[in-house]
Amino acid sequence: MVKVFLVEDEKFVREGIKNEIDWNSYGFDFVGEAADGELALPLIELKRPDILITDIKMPFMDGLELGRIVKEKFPDMVIIFLSGYDDFDYAQKAIHIGACEYLLKPISKEKLLSVLKKVKTIIKSKSDNNISNATIENIELDIKKFDTSSFNKGRLRDFIITGERSDVENFVEDYIDTMGGQLKSLIFRQYVIMDAFIESNNFFDKSSADKEELGNKFGSMEAFDMAVTDIHMMKNYLLNLLNFMIEKRDQLTGSHYSFILNKAKDFVEKNYMNADISLNTVAEYIGLSPTYFSTIFKQELGVNFIDYLTQTRINEAKRLLRATDKRISDIALEVGYRDQHYFSSAFKKYQKDTPKAYRENKNEK
Incomplete structure (x- = not known):
């Protein structure tokens, strides 16, 4: 019998996997379960399963950490990771740990059984040594630690x-x-x-x-x-x-770029008060390289990003200077400048006047 251990923090999922499969009739021995990696590890060391099925995202010790420890202690143990697609960036790490399969939840009984049968063939073949190494290598294509670092x-x-x-x-x-x-x-x-x-x-x-x-x-x-x-x-x-x-x-x-530029402008509108906002942070939010983002921003809007950000901040500063009696140093901080002198210099460059002189001109609209 091929021994199987299950780690899953969601009880209804764990119970479903445990109870929906007639393990013995398919040649498996269900030897244990746990709700997280911390609870699972001593049981795994005790039971020594052939196959570990584990959720990848759990409290305390997650599936990736559990998988790393298990592979160090029991290199031949086969690991099957379960995950929702929102967590799929974990797949790259799972591959490097040496996962056999990465299955997306919700997982059907039929799909899980199909994978388990394939894994059982590998395990039995290795232990019985009854098929050629070439055949085992073909079966194990999905277990190889493919290098995803070059994936763009x-x-x-x-x-x-x-x-x-x-x-x-x-x-x-x-x-x-x-x-x-x-x-x-x-x-x-x-x-x-x-x-x-x-x-x-x-x-x-x-x-x-x-x-x-x-x-x-x-x-x-x-x-x-x-x-x-x-x-x-x-x-x-x-x-x-x-x-x-x-x-x-x-x-x-209606064009190639207006969608992402609208997202960029909306991001600036909501975050200009953050002194750390930059071309790089906005480019990362949009999902483009800074150089490419800078090029299309200037090409489509006719102004470079830094000028657009500065003008957004100065416009808000002008409103605050007209409508409030806040100190100029406080207004500088409120629109994203840690240094009042730098704020005054930027304000004068764009407005052709100092913040103090602008405020004193009550008639300016």
Whole structure:
């Protein structure tokens, strides 16, 4: 019997996995469960399971930390991680730990059983030594620690912002080609698909109909499972997703850039009072490189970012100087300047007057 241990902090999920499978009839021995990694570790050391199924995000000791410790102590133990797609950035870390599978919740009984049967084949083959090493290597394609450090997370996002529908197919072909043999791994295909969906999902406001449509078409478990079946299905998913996103982008904006520039301007409007706001922080929020963001900002708005930020701050300072009796040093802090002298210098540059003189001119509108 192949021994299985389960770690999951959500009781109803844990109970569901434990009780819905007739473990013995499939050749498994369910040897224990725990609600977090801290409680699980001593039990795992005692029971020595062949397979560890663990949620990746839990209180106290999470699945990643548990996985690291388990792999150090028991290198041959097979780890299956469970996670929601909002946590899919953990997939890269899971791959480096040596995860066998990375399954998205909610996970069906059939899907989990399919994975468990495959893992059992690997375990039994190694212990019985009854098949060739080449066969084992083929079965273990998904267990290899593929290097995801070269995966360019921003490339697809940039294409959604600037790409043309006529270029989608060429982009997807090249995007897939650059990943090469890594795509033999189911985990890596899951990583690519979920990154594409999450990047697309981030383009829409939480309550928008477009976000809901995106989720219905591309965000279901059925869509994900089909997309990661093989490289051909992954390619189809990416083609359809990018065509959908570019169509929505053009409907929303009427141009390639106005959508992200509106997000940038809105971010400045809400954060100009923070002295640490900069081109880099806004570019990171938008999801572009600082150089690229700076270029399109100046190109589309006719003013560089720093001038736009400064003018936003000066406009608010002018309002406060006219409408309140706050001290100039306090107004400087309120609009994002730690140094009153620097504030006065910036104010004079844009307004051709000092803050004090501006305030004294009661007739200025």
